Amino acid sequence: xxxxxxxxxxxxxxxxxxxxxxxxxxxxxxxxxxxxxxxxxxxxxxxxxxxxxxxxxxxxxxxxxxxxxxxxxxxxxxxxxxxxxxxxxxxxxxxxxxxxxxxxxxxxxxxxxxxxxxxxxxxxxxxxxxxxxxxxxxxxxxxxxxxxxxxxxxxxxxxxxxxxxxxxxxxxxxxxxxxxxxxxxxxxxxxxxxxxxxxxxxxxxxxxxxxxxxxxxxxxxxxxxxxxxxxxxxxxxxxxxxxxxxxxxxxxxxxxxxxxxxxxxxxxxxxxxxxxxxxxxxxxxxxxxxxxxxxxxxxxxxxxxxxxxxxxxxxxxxxxxxxxxxxxxxxxxxxxxxxxxxxxxxxxxxxxxxxxxxxxxxxxxxxxxxxxxxxxxxxxxxxxxxxxxxxxxxxxxxxxxxxxx
Amino acid sequence: xxxxxxxxxxxxxxxxxxxxxxxxxxxxxxxxxxxxxxxxxxxxxxxxxxxxxxxxxxxxxxxxxxxxxxxxxxxxxxxxxxxxxxxxxxxxxxxxxxxxxxxxxxxxxxxxxxxxxxxxxxxxxxxxxxxxxxxxxxxxxxxxxxxxxxx
Numbered sequence: 001x002x003x004x005x006x007x008x009x010x011x012x013x014x015x016x017x018x019x020x021x022x023x024x025x026x027x028x029x030x031x032x033x034x035x036x037x038x039x040x041x042x043x044x045x046x047x048x049x050x051x052x053x054x055x056x057x058x059x060x061x062x063x064x065x066x067x068x069x070x071x072x073x074x075x076x077x078x079x080x081x082x083x084x085x086x087x088x089x090x091x092x093x094x095x096x097x098x099x100x101x102x103x104x105x106x107x108x109x110x111x112x113x114x115x116x117x118x119x120x121x122x123x124x125x126x127x128x129x130x131x132x133x134x135x136x137x138x139x140x141x142x143x144x145x146x147x148x149x150x151x152x153x154x155x156x157x158x159x160x161x162x163x164x165x166x167x168x169x170x171x172x173x174x175x176x177x178x179x180x181x182x183x184x185x186x187x188x189x190x191x192x193x194x195x196x197x198x199x200x201x202x203x204x205x206x207x208x209x210x211x212x213x214x215x216x217x218x219x220x221x222x223x224x225x226x227x228x229x230x231x232x233x234x235x236x237x238x239x240x241x242x243x244x245x246x247x248x249x250x251x252x253x254x255x256x257x258x259x260x261x262x263x264x265x266x267x268x269x270x271x272x273x274x275x276x277x278x279x280x281x282x283x284x285x286x287x288x289x290x291x292x293x294x295x296x297x298x299x300x301x302x303x304x305x306x307x308x309x310x311x312x313x314x315x316x317x318x319x320x321x322x323x324x325x326x327x328x329x330x331x332x333x334x335x336x337x338x339x340x341x342x343x344x345x346x347x348x349x350x351x352x353x354x355x356x357x358x359x360x361x362x363x364x365x366x367x368x369x370x371x372x373x374x375x376x377x378x379x380x381x382x383x384x385x386x387x388x389x390x391x392x393x394x395x396x397x398x399x400x401x402x403x404x405x
Numbered sequence: 406x407x408x409x410x411x412x413x414x415x416x417x418x419x420x421x422x423x424x425x426x427x428x429x430x431x432x433x434x435x436x437x438x439x440x441x442x443x444x445x446x447x448x449x450x451x452x453x454x455x456x457x458x459x460x461x462x463x464x465x466x467x468x469x470x471x472x473x474x475x476x477x478x479x480x481x482x483x484x485x486x487x488x489x490x491x492x493x494x495x496x497x498x499x500x501x502x503x504x505x506x507x508x509x510x511x512x513x514x515x516x517x518x519x520x521x522x523x524x525x526x527x528x529x530x531x532x533x534x535x536x537x538x539x540x541x542x543x544x545x546x547x548x549x550x551x552x553x554x555x556x
Contacts, residue, residue, distance in 0.1 A: 028509070028515050028516075030509055030510060032510075061510075063510065063512060065509075065512050065515070067473075067514075067515060069473075070466075070467055070471060070472065070473035071466075071467065071473075073512070073513075073514070075512035076512075077510070077512065095511070095512060097512065099512070099513070101466045101467060103467065104459070104464065104465045104466075104467075114511060122507075122511055123507055123510065123511070126510050128506070129503060129506060129507050129510060159459065159464045159465070161455055161456075161459065163455075166455075167455060167458075167459060167464070169464070216455070216458070216495070221495035222495050222496075262495070262496060262500060264497065265497055265499075267500075306497065306499055309499065312499075359502075404506075
């Protein structure tokens with residue numbers, strides 16, 4: 001589908017004063033359009049943001065859904081985004097599934113599903129649904145967003161009221177994640193150990209996810225806890241040190257947990273994740289070696305407050321470590337290369353403001369201070385300097401307009 | 406930048422912040438009478454706080470007699486709406502609105518029907534099987550019943 005068709009539809013909705021959801025017969029139609037500007041004082045935050053900044057930062061989406069009967073619902077969302085070299089406004093099917101709700105304890109969805117890894121992972125493509133322009137990079141690593149957005153498969157879900165203990169909600173997914181040798185996750189994994197190995201092809205296998213949410217435990221209203229376990233694996237073909245090419249399975253496990261507490265106009269949130277990634281074996285000469293798994297982790301603390309009906313502000317601190325056990329750093333140091341810890345880690349401080357012009361239009365202004373470049377692709381985005389100031393603190397400024405209906 | 410030698414400016418800023426906080430919270434603490442009403446097809450006569458929360462957050466979609474739950478809300482500007490959302494759902498109107506927008510944009514459900522006057526809301530509940538909403542005064546209608554809020 002030509003992306004211009006989506007833009008034309010959204011433009012007509014906005015100028016014709018269509019501020020609420022459309023209906024076409026019994027079909028609900030909603031959409032959103034966001035355009036932003038990014039600028040950093042050094043390093044490129046995915047787009048070419050250093051110095052003069054970049055307008056290569058936008059998201060567009062439109063969805064259609066219908067309640068077919070009391071239990072059955074179906075819908076799909078088309079989506080396009082662009083941030084620097086990622087997305088490039090290519091229109092994709094963001095989600096598309098049928099949802100059968102047998103009872104409050106059991107429902108089943110099938111199709112292309114959003115992956116509920118964490119508190120805000122399912123809505124990270126929709127700017128109008130959150131306070132921040134960029135979610136904390138410690139848990140919501142931007143470059144890996146596309147890889148872990150959706151899964152083709154089946155989901156079971158339901159709620160289990162537990163009287164005074166609150167309400168439990170569960171979700172279990174099985175399916176296949178769309179992974180390629182050029183996606184963000186693969187690019188980031190390669191960059192961690194650049195230039196040791198390069199991924200030539202990725203063939204994803206079945207992946208799994210299980211999540212439990214605990215809502216208002218022991219009548220603490222506004223409190224929400226959750227935990228997620230996710231695993232995926234793929235068959236990859238890699239080139240090692242530019243001369244040895246072979247097939248090797250790749251496995252990954254991830255754990256996410258978090259808490260969100262809402263009190264009046266305050267929202268407090270904190271999340272933690274850890275992952276373990278392993279190339280299970282590779283062939284070197286006549287021997288087979290098991291590669292030690294390398295681990296990443298991250299966390300953040302945030303608070304947001306709605307001061308007025310049209311004004312909300314928030315702050316967060318986030319930490320990301322792409323190489324928790326220092327394996328790659330140790331390996332590179334063995335070659336004599338100086339590899340500061342800041343190359344694999346990032347501490348992030350963010351202040352954001354959100355202005356709701358009306359129910360449809362939103363403007364956000366945000367500033368980030370980063371220490372370290374662990375969330376970036378070192379060889380492509382980091383402003384390397386010879387005066388040892390590469391890893392000094394750097395800033396990202398973001399401005400974003402969004403329209404939704 | 407403020408310094409310790411600017412205590413007056415600092416106090417003014419703190420006062421403004423407290424004023425904004427109190428004015429927002431006092432708006433939420435309005436002492437409104439809330440009556441839960443439902444179409445007579447709804448197979449319950451009382452609901453717990455958690456049941457009300459789960460239903461008005463779309464986590465339950467079907468009544469036990471297999472009729473779809475049809476949630477009806479009032480406009481954001483309504484004091485009854487603010488009181489209901491605050492006391493029974495434990496969210497602010499903005500948080501409630503954003504919650505439902507999230508569910509809609511994930512394809513989980515449609516937005517609840519919304520009315521800016523109680524007369525229209527009552528008429529909708531009366532004619533819609535499975536409908537449940539809230540008003541300030543129990544209406545006199547053979548097609549509507551009042552749902553008791555159980556402790």
